[in-house]
Amino acid sequence: MESPSSLPAGDLAVAREPERAPESAPAHGNVPDRAWAVLLTVLGVGVLCVAALIVSELWRIGGPAIAHAGLKDFVTRSTWDPTRDLFGAAPYIYGTLVTSAVALVIALPVSLGLALFLTEMAPAAVRSIVSFPIALLAGIPSVVYGLWGLFVLVPVLRKDVEPLLGKTLGFLPLFQGAPIGLGYLAAGVILAIMILPTITSISIEVLQTVPGPLREAALALGATRWEAIRLSVLPYARAGIVGATMLGLGRALGETMAVTMVIGNSPTIRASLFAPGYSLPAVIANEFAEASGELHTGALAALGLLLFAVTVLLNIVARLLVRMSRRGPARVRA
Amino acid sequence: MKSVAGRRAVNHVMTALCALALLLALVPLVSLLWLVISRGIAGLSLDFFTAIPAPVGEEGGGVGNAILGTLYIVGIACLIGVPLGVGAGVYLAERGDSRLGDAIRFTAEVLSGVPSIVVGIVAYGLVVLPMRRFSALAGGVALSVLMVPTLARSTEELVRLVPHSLREASLALGVKQWRTSLKVVLRTALGGIMTAILLAVARASGETAPLLFTSLNNQFWNWRADQPTASLTVQIFNYAVAPYNDWHEKAWSAALVLLILVGSLSLAGRLLSRNRLR
Numbered sequence: 001m002e003s004p005s006s007l008p009a010g011d012l013a014v015a016r017e018p019e020r021a022p023e024s025a026p027a028h029g030n031v032p033d034r035a036w037a038v039l040l041t042v043l044g045v046g047v048l049c050v051a052a053l054i055v056s057e058l059w060r061i062g063g064p065a066i067a068h069a070g071l072k073d074f075v076t077r078s079t080w081d082p083t084r085d086l087f088g089a090a091p092y093i094y095g096t097l098v099t100s101a102v103a104l105v106i107a108l109p110v111s112l113g114l115a116l117f118l119t120e121m122a123p124a125a126v127r128s129i130v131s132f133p134i135a136l137l138a139g140i141p142s143v144v145y146g147l148w149g150l151f152v153l154v155p156v157l158r159k160d161v162e163p164l165l166g167k168t169l170g171f172l173p174l175f176q177g178a179p180i181g182l183g184y185l186a187a188g189v190i191l192a193i194m195i196l197p198t199i200t201s202i203s204i205e206v207l208q209t210v211p212g213p214l215r216e217a218a219l220a221l222g223a224t225r226w227e228a229i230r231l232s233v234l235p236y237a238r239a240g241i242v243g244a245t246m247l248g249l250g251r252a253l254g255e256t257m258a259v260t261m262v263i264g265n266s267p268t269i270r271a272s273l274f275a276p277g278y279s280l281p282a283v284i285a286n287e288f289a290e291a292s293g294e295l296h297t298g299a300l301a302a303l304g305l306l307l308f309a310v311t312v313l314l315n316i317v318a319r320l321l322v323r324m325s326r327r328g329p330a331r332v333r334a
Numbered sequence: 335m336k337s338v339a340g341r342r343a344v345n346h347v348m349t350a351l352c353a354l355a356l357l358l359a360l361v362p363l364v365s366l367l368w369l370v371i372s373r374g375i376a377g378l379s380l381d382f383f384t385a386i387p388a389p390v391g392e393e394g395g396g397v398g399n400a401i402l403g404t405l406y407i408v409g410i411a412c413l414i415g416v417p418l419g420v421g422a423g424v425y426l427a428e429r430g431d432s433r434l435g436d437a438i439r440f441t442a443e444v445l446s447g448v449p450s451i452v453v454g455i456v457a458y459g460l461v462v463l464p465m466r467r468f469s470a471l472a473g474g475v476a477l478s479v480l481m482v483p484t485l486a487r488s489t490e491e492l493v494r495l496v497p498h499s500l501r502e503a504s505l506a507l508g509v510k511q512w513r514t515s516l517k518v519v520l521r522t523a524l525g526g527i528m529t530a531i532l533l534a535v536a537r538a539s540g541e542t543a544p545l546l547f548t549s550l551n552n553q554f555w556n557w558r559a560d561q562p563t564a565s566l567t568v569q570i571f572n573y574a575v576a577p578y579n580d581w582h583e584k585a586w587s588a589a590l591v592l593l594i595l596v597g598s599l600s601l602a603g604r605l606l607s608r609n610r611l612r
Contacts, residue, residue, distance in 0.1 A: 036512030040429060043421030044438050047486055050418075050479055051441050054448065057459040113355030121349055130356065137363050139600055141540025143567045144589045147574045148366045151582065193362045200359070224345035247447065254449020256543035257567075261575060281451045281543065288455070289468075289547040304455040308448060315447035319440070 065298030087299040095277035100252040102188025115203035138197035146261030154181040177272040182264035195248035206240030240325025246318035256281035374590030403564040410474025415481035423489020445483040454544030470563035473549025492526035532603030542567035
């Protein structure tokens, strides 16, 4: 944790420094110490090598397929037929985006409510008790979520939720069509459950950096607890919460097993959330081991490259936002 | 300005909604745990832990080879991932206050968000393609890549917690830097690092996606690192999506075994760090 500051940022770069002590002086003319330093540096640089390796391998395997199809056609065409060497990834991209959007719509309010409840409203005892089940939720393997989704969530959606949605909101194209159970909605709900701990725990971290005097000032002026949250806490934490949401989104985009098991695996683009679809990770999971040739493998690796690029970008922006917010926003809107 | 009563009412409603969020979050967790336990426990027997899978329609059979395979693959992952991850973490803590350190730290953070299936493709390219076969080694490489970023980050934090006075005392006694690093700093942080390793192992044991096309699967016992190897997670996936009812039951039982494995690893990790802190 960085030093908590009640002041807006600016002077924090300086405040971080003084902890470093004498020992970082270089070890001249001392062979074992030098070797040790070199070893550590090599291992540290190893992380950079891992990153470089990921990029270069994805490019080496996936590059030729992108060149074959042309980047624009690759992402906009909707025919995926390995036997005819036709690779259009649009249905997978669409499915990934739709399921992630559904997940965010469900998970964001719940996670934010939960984070606010735990940091701002509930007594400390509740917070320490609840942190355990949230960690548990984050630790459950995704294939187990998929199993639960397939045999518990999907039947519930098919029998109860989708007919009800169809009856009440059926005028929207989103909720039309036969209630199958397997489909975008099921995948979105599972994803929502899976990203909930991510968004919640990072939001809690961000909310805890909001300086106490901000809340106290609002409360002292006669604001209710909720008004203090809305007027002082949330504006201060906004960037961090956006970052937390983006990290959740990153997880949702790349989540494989649970989605593969409940999305229905149909390479089509449909407006209805009840319809079966497909996603980028799901098609890689289903086809990679049995790909019909180098071009097919390449096209699947290219999907992976696409996924990698998007998640890395999201992560970079999100981490910067969370970092920024830990230091406090430049200005707090009244 | 709204009336005080109205503002109070809004406050109560919002508080209730936030409490409701807690309830909403707990429902799937309770349902999932309850079902895995209640449906999985019926299929557990000694056979289930020690036998290899039975063909469709035949009674009995187990996931013994898959349990072994998961341990085997995760073991390989540890051999590669632990030294690299912990070493990088020590580097970041001891000499990481530089541009290079910042770059490594940020890269590790970003890498921890890379989808695991993408890492599977990388391991496929690095190991499966040159060896021309699916293997436990490929699965281990994939999982090790997933372990490195989190291990590096948590090791750094733990090493930074070691008080400077300890380091200074050791150096003042004329102990060389490398010995101070190993025998004083790492020794002090060891408990915490063990916890981090156990948590990373728990996470790796639950991974499925990167194993689908690296270690693939195997219906038999396998001890060789260059052969396709079964894993609990891939086995659960295959059982779950197959159209046979008795395989579905086996999927639940295997899921219970997996949860017990992952749960006891993370529990052990947490207990370990609790003892260290007191």
